[in-house]
Amino acid sequence: MDNRTSNGILAGNPLFRLGLGVCPALAVTTCASAALGMGVATACVLVCSSLVAFVLGKVVSEKGTVATWIMVTACFATVAQFILKGWFPELASELGIFVPLIAVSSLLLSRADFASNNSLGAAMGDAVGMGIGYIIAMTLVGIVREILGQGTLFGSDLLPFTPMTLVALPAGGFIVLGLLMGCWNAITAKKNGKEETQA
């Protein structure tokens, strides 16, 4: 796997390490399927907008970059919204406002910026890695919150005990996200430590 891609998934995971795209990670992760859907939608928009940003980066002046990236991401976010509404109306209604809001996601803007300043290979590797990393992170948060908060996983009953209402609330989202971030950091830190000692 390309180094950039693996970085986006593990050591530079957008949600767990960089703290990007936190808003939807708290809002739509009450069940795993919605979290997965949101992750995939964001990843697709990310890859497309990074590609366009790479091309536009050569022509747009520095002052106009942010506005341009928002235009680009907004375009793809709109496309994503139409696709979702057309083919997955249930999921679309569950995600609600957060799909259009992809347009102003910090994750998208930062990656677009990265893409415009790097080679095509690096830009695409980064976008794909970050996309996959975001899907994984969102799904993880979604799985934990769905199991603990509703006692189900992807809709099927699982938990023998009464689910914890708190986890399904936004406050619980913060707690679960924080705990997962901590675990993720501990694991990647251990892995990095090993690599360092090997080298």
Next chain:
Amino acid sequence: MSSNNTFRGGVHPLHGAHEGKSPTRGQAVIDYTAETVTIMMGMHLGAPSTPTVQVGDHVKLGQQIADPVGFLGLPVHASVSGEVIAVGPVQSVMNPAAMAVTIKNDFKDEWVDTLEPLGDVETCDPTKIVPAIKAAGVCGQGGASFPTHVKFAVKEGQYCDTIIVNGAECETHLTCDHRLMLEQSKRIVDGLRAAMRALDVKKGVIAIEDNKPDAIEAMRKAAEGRDGVEIMPLMTKYPQGGEKQLIQVVTGREVPTKKLPLDVHVIVLNVSTAKSIADAVIEGKPLITRITTVTGHVVRPCNFRVRVGTMVDELIAECGGYSIPEDQVGKVVMGGAMTGFPCPNTTHIPIAKANGGVVVYSEEESKDYDEDPCIRCGRCVEACPIGLNPYKLKYFCDAGDMKRAGEWCVMDCVVCGSCSYICPAHRRLTSSFKAMKDKIAAEARKGKG
């Protein structure tokens, strides 16, 4: 005779055990004359004096054996008559190589007559008092050993309206000041009067903690009929005898940060210092003896009047030795429990002008504690007599953050030990503040030089 005169904060160390003073407070002072004395040159704050005698010289009692150096310098005098047998570095409590003169006592106690007695303190020439104090080598005997004549150096625009004699003796275990007040009360009042006349001060206050009612009574009697001298009982609380606290309690004034007591028109003298002043003025005797309490785990705890330069191990032997097996001895501390310095690896250490006591601790009492995490109980905040936030200050000091530590007033810490004493987590607060203060002071000197 309990008193409510006190400051805010403070602690009550060994409160259930009469502050550790009960073994010695009833012990009348015993004279102890050593066979050899080792007189250190740096017994006062300021540069050590320069020895003027050589090995083989014969010296008389009270003869000046070293010249003062610099503004804070003091002369040093022979505390026995006899032959100088060594001039060189010895182990002191703080310094492994302190310059000292060792004299072998011939037990003749021949007095030298270089110092001129001024006579009665009420009638002598007041302008001669301060020079006499300097010539007698008097320094503060409460602990800081500040040369006393420098305290009397009133600068242009300054004036002094109150002299406080500190008989609080808030330190644990020590009873040397207590005994002095009982046995030499008149001399102390004489010393205070001499100091008052030297600076034309109208008010003198002798402040004594209320755990010494007999001393309060004795001093009251001695002060009867003396101009402007009053006795003030204080609540028994540590650090009641701290200079800043004493000034606050007695006069209601606070010494502004980075200023001296004279800036609020006050001079504070220890009772032993007052007595030494009287000795110098009335008899022309230099400071060559002092009272030292030897207590803790010794067979017979005693108060000794010792010649300056007497060795600690000799005094412990004179008390009948340790009352516990020698391998059970954990610490031998020069001074009280709150501010004393432990002897490093040997007790063969000379007594200096400001050593008021020697306390022997058992192994059990000296065991070291691990520092636990701060539980923010606020006891240190309540205990600090200065109003600092020790729990917070320690984080900055441990991190070496001189700027923040300074902003949180580390330089105003009086290193009294109250916070470390009270901390339930055994955090070593005081010592970290002391280290930080030294570091900042060293940095400031570097900046100047």
Next chain:
Amino acid sequence: MKLHLSPAPHVHSPQTTRALMLNVLVALIPCAIAGVYLFGFSAILLMLVSVLSAVAGEAIIQKILGQKSRINDMSAAVTGLILALNLSPRTPWWVAMAGSLFAVIVVKGLFGGLGDNFLNPALAARAFLLVCWPRYLTTWAAPLAADAVAGATPLANPAGYTLGQLFLGNIPGSIGEVCKPAILLGLVYLLFTKTITWQIPVYMTAFTGVFCALMGGGFVESMLSGGVLFAAVFMATDYVTCPMSTKGQIVYAAGIGLIIALIRKFGLYPEGVTFAILLMNVATPIIDRFTKRRVYGYEDNKKKEAKANG
């Protein structure tokens, strides 16, 4: 003879962290006994589960985080016991266990352990349980009833109980909070051993009564119903999360009283003690900042700060 070298002071106050925590445990015993007497075996079970899981949780988190094991300081046991005494006697045991683990692992351990938690662990755990499983936390049992009939608490049904019942604890409620004489006994012990000072318990209870009375409740009734007294003695006084200075503690106690009154009058929950104290826990650093003691020899703190900043 080997002499130790250690900095002054050479004596230490007998109060240690462990001794203080043990004092709190001892002070909780009357409440625990009263709880067992009033609510029976389930109370013992809850206390055991809660204390054991708190201690185990502390040991585990300290192991994982590579810290020195400090379960000997008894703070985890105190947290566990206080949490149990804050629960309804009909709470399932696994709920108490989850609460204890949340308290010592998430609220305390992950924030750095004892002294670094900004919330009272037992209260944060109770709030956690209350939001997670509100049904279990608000199902009450009538005291001294063999068949554990569910009853309404005095807060939900203010007219249903006499003052005498409120005081003696013959009312439905949490295990430890109902019997006021037991709590007062604990308070006396804590004051006598100088574990806590009187300010927070007295001011908090009084302010709660005053603010509730101002909002139309009964002065005495509001102090005796719910967990006000228990919280005032055992939880608001938690060293780590209450202000340092006496002045700050009064502000803190007043804040708690006001928030309790507001929650009881306008809030969704009948009881507001838990959230009131948690909110004031969060405000504690700010209170500390503005209630610093003046340092000896300085004019006042504000001038000094202005000087330090400019």
